[in-house]
Amino acid sequence: MRTRFTLPVALVATALMMVAALTMGLRSSSAQDASASPTMMSGMDEAAAHPAHIHAGTCATLGEVVFPLTDVAAPDMSGTPVATMESTPMMDMMASPEAGKEIVAESTTTVQAALDVIISGGHAINVHESAENIANYIACGDITGTPTDGELTIMLAELNQSGYSGEAMLKDNGDGTTTVTVHLMHSDADMASPMASPTS
Numbered sequence: 001m002r003t004r005f006t007l008p009v010a011l012v013a014t015a016l017m018m019v020a021a022l023t024m025g026l027r028s029s030s031a032q033d034a035s036a037s038p039t040m041m042s043g044m045d046e047a048a049a050h051p052a053h054i055h056a057g058t059c060a061t062l063g064e065v066v067f068p069l070t071d072v073a074a075p076d077m078s079g080t081p082v083a084t085m086e087s088t089p090m091m092d093m094m095a096s097p098e099a100g101k102e103i104v105a106e107s108t109t110t111v112q113a114a115l116d117v118i119i120s121g122g123h124a125i126n127v128h129e130s131a132e133n134i135a136n137y138i139a140c141g142d143i144t145g146t147p148t149d150g151e152l153t154i155m156l157a158e159l160n161q162s163g164y165s166g167e168a169m170l171k172d173n174g175d176g177t178t179t180v181t182v183h184l185m186h187s188d189a190d191m192a193s194p195m196a197s198p199t200s
């Protein structure tokens with residue numbers, strides 16, 4: 001009797017072990033696939049706000065803050081499509097690679113000065129890394145040029161290998177104020193500007 005049932009019992013045990021091993025393998029594979037798949041993380045939600053100002057002088061020799069601007073921060077992502085940098089006449093003229101890039105931070109400020117006053121006074125828009133690291137400049141642009149229909153767009157060059165560049169649009173409101181909109185985006189590494197910020 002023992003000899004008669006030894007082989008079937010052994011076959012059944014072997015089959016059960018194979019099924020268990022196969023099941024465990026499938027579970028392990030699924031777990032690996034899940035962990036290997038990229039997680040959609042919104043860097044925008046975690047990005048620090050970047051203080052920005054209109055300074056006297058130029059990006060090469062920044063002076064004192066003349067007009068504070070609203071901190072440049074991640075756009076509101078709640079139900080809003082990700083914005084992209086549209087082509088502007090200034091970009092087209094400079095054949096800028098920025099057009100079509102994703103905007104990662106932005107701000108809008110109403111400055112209590114007419115646009116021609118801001119331009120003629122010799123100013124620059126400077127963006128800082130954070131309030132905690134205010135001395136580190138990440139992008140800057142000189143406010144120069146001739147407005148078209150009361151609007152002027154300037155480019156913001158990357159500073160200190162920050163990975164950020166962008167543009168600022170200044171619109172004269174006709175009432176002695178100017179709306180300043182700043183957009184930042186990630187720069188290509190090979191397009192990084194060699195410009196470094198002043199020490200102060």
